[in-house]
Amino acid sequence: MSPLRVPISISARHIHLTPEHVEALFGPGHELTPLQELSQPGQFACKERVTLVGPRGSIEGVRVLGPTRPETQVEISRTDELRLGIDAPIRASGALEDSIGLQLVGPSGRVALERGVIQAKRHIHMSPEDAERFGVQDKDWVMVRVGGERGIIFDDVQVRVSPMYVLDMHIDTDEANAADLKPGDTGLLIKGPATVQAEPDD
Amino acid sequence: MSPLRVPISISARHIHLTPEHVEALFGPGHELTPLQELSQPGQFACKERVTLVGPRGSIEGVRVLGPTRPETQVEISRTDELRLGIDAPIRASGALEDSIGLQLVGPSGRVALERGVIQAKRHIHMSPEDAERFGVQDKDWVMVRVGGERGIIFDDVQVRVSPMYVLDMHIDTDEANAADLKPGDTGLLIKGPATVQAEPDD
Numbered sequence: 238m239s240p241l242r243v244p245i246s247i248s249a250r251h252i253h254l255t256p257e258h259v260e261a262l263f264g265p266g267h268e269l270t271p272l273q274e275l276s277q278p279g280q281f282a283c284k285e286r287v288t289l290v291g292p293r294g295s296i297e298g299v300r301v302l303g304p305t306r307p308e309t310q311v312e313i314s315r316t317d318e319l320r321l322g323i324d325a326p327i328r329a330s331g332a333l334e335d336s337i338g339l340q341l342v343g344p345s346g347r348v349a350l351e352r353g354v355i356q357a358k359r360h361i362h363m364s365p366e367d368a369e370r371f372g373v374q375d376k377d378w379v380m381v382r383v384g385g386e387r388g389i390i391f392d393d394v395q396v397r398v399s400p401m402y403v404l405d406m407h408i409d410t411d412e413a414n415a416a417d418l419k420p421g422d423t424g425l426l427i428k429g430p431a432t433v434q435a436e437p438d439d
Numbered sequence: 440m441s442p443l444r445v446p447i448s449i450s451a452r453h454i455h456l457t458p459e460h461v462e463a464l465f466g467p468g469h470e471l472t473p474l475q476e477l478s479q480p481g482q483f484a485c486k487e488r489v490t491l492v493g494p495r496g497s498i499e500g501v502r503v504l505g506p507t508r509p510e511t512q513v514e515i516s517r518t519d520e521l522r523l524g525i526d527a528p529i530r531a532s533g534a535l536e537d538s539i540g541l542q543l544v545g546p547s548g549r550v551a552l553e554r555g556v557i558q559a560k561r562h563i564h565m566s567p568e569d570a571e572r573f574g575v576q577d578k579d580w581v582m583v584r585v586g587g588e589r590g591i592i593f594d595d596v597q598v599r600v601s602p603m604y605v606l607d608m609h610i611d612t613d614e615a616n617a618a619d620l621k622p623g624d625t626g627l628l629i630k631g632p633a634t635v636q637a638e639p640d641d
Contacts, residue, residue: 315616316518327588327619356619358588380592386529386560388594389617392584414517415591415617417529417558 241371242423243361243381245406246276247413250317251300252287252341253310259301262287262343269303276405277362279304289313290340293322311339311354314411318356328355329395357409360395361426362402371426374398381406381424384416390427443573444625445563445583447608448478449615452519453502454489454543455512461503464489464545471505478607479564481506491515492542495524510535513543513556516613520558530557531597559611562597563628564604573628576600583608583626586618592629 259267263285270284285301289311296317310333318325325337336355341348361379363371373379375398381391394406406424461469465487472486487503491513498519512535520527527539538557543550563581565573575581577600583593596608608626 315619316612319616356589382594384594386595387558387614390582390592390594392586392590392592393588410518411613411616412589414521414613417517 241426243404243406243426244276245383245408245413245418245422245424247418247420248312248357248407248409249300250289250296250311250313250410251282251302252289252312253302253306255307255309256305258309258341258348259285259305261346261348262341264345267345269301269305271303275302276403278401278403285343288342289317289321290342291321291323294320295342296320308333309341309348309350309353311341311350312357312409313354314409315356316411323354325354325356327358329358329360330355357407358395359391359393359406359408359412360397361404361406362397362399363404364402365398365400367404368396368398371396372428373426380427382427383418383422383424387415387417389416391424443628445606445608445628446478447585447610447615447620447624447626449620449622450514450559450609450611451502452491452498452513452515452612453484453504454491454514455504455508457509457511458507460511460543460550461487461507463548463550464543466547469547471503471507473505477504478605480603480605487545490544491519491523492544493523493525496522497544498522511543511550511552511555513541513552514559514611515556516611517558518613525556527556527558529560531560531562532557559609560597561593561595561608561610561614562599563606563608564599564601565606566604567600567602569606570598570600573598574630575628582629584629585620585624585626589617589619591618593626 271281272284273282281303283301283303286298288297333353336352338351339354373396377396379394381394473483474486475484483505485503485505488500491498535555538554540553541556575598579598581596583596
């Protein structure tokens with residue numbers, strides 16, 4: 238892999254739950270069952286799945302990711318939103334102010350979520366060593382070029398640096414499908430927005 | 440609108456039919472019923488809809504576009520492909536060699552299509568006057584920057600020039616959803632791929 242390339246993970250719709258919501262959906266005393274480790278250390282896909290119910294439609298079998306979090310967060314694509322009949326904001330993980338709600342249904346109960354539904358803003362996880370190699374810093378904005386026949390340059394990709402992180406760009410299924418990306422594909426990191434001809438915002 | 444901006448049309452999945460397939464699906468002697476004019480002169484959405492049936496699933500209510508054509512062509516998104524269980528090539532309209540087939544179901548019959556299913560390659564229609572204004576020629580490749588919070592630069596957009604064309608960029612629903620585009624949004628035309636740092640293909 239070229240030293241400027243970043244591995245890409247395609248995030249399907251998923252949900253992070255509080256311990257209270259795990260019990261409400263799966264029964265008293267229930268704990269999440271890890272199924273598979275994810276690219277970031279300590280994160281895992283669980284056996285548990287929930288149904289999302291919106292005003293227009295519902296989506297079954299949405300994967301729960303662990304470990305539990307202090308606030309429940311649902312990450313869906315624009316395609317999912319159109320199916321559910323909702324319009325969630327584009328947000329970084331954890332930035333849930335003024336996000337919207339949804340009904341969650343599990344095998345043992347329901348949760349009327351008041352907020353926590355977002356479209357995840359694309360981002361790159363990297364270690365301080367990777368950041369130095371790329372010449373970028375935590376919270377920098379970069380561009381990433383991906384794809385073959387349907388090449389796309391993602392124009393607002395935020396870098397997140399932590400000693401806990403493994404190099405990985407996260408995009409959602411709409412972003413992957415638009416560029417015809419497959420699991421295992423990589424992107425080329427391009428610094429700045431300055432390399433592309435810009436026009437003042439209008 | 441800035442003189443460098445291009446209106447964007449979001450193409451939902453649709454189908455163009457031969458006169459023979461219109462009769463096979465909707466009954467002997469049937470002719471398409473125009474419902475609404477499209478951006479390109481002479482093209483129209485029809486009242487008729489068909490069902491696409493693939494090995495994994497089916498999609499109902501797929502809009503027929505008129506007028507009829509010499510060969511039937513189905514244009515779907517990557518998201519649709521995953522639902523149907525097929526893998527269609529990315530092609531310009533009409534370039535159907537080695538494209539794949541699908542079952543079509545109408546109210547009066549079925550068609551086992553042997554080829555004609557594609558993911559449409561994004562492109563811009565423009566008149567010779569627009570081409571002169573943008574400084575581009577028929578079949579040139581350009582980039583187009585779109586979107587706000589989910590800004591994307593489409594990296595391989597082909598220009599098609601004809602006195603019959605009205606200025607309009609065509610993308611599919613995955614491409615629109617990836618950039619969070621809405622009907623009425625526009626893109627900024629950027630000439631060449633030369634303005635973005637490139638790396639040799641690998």
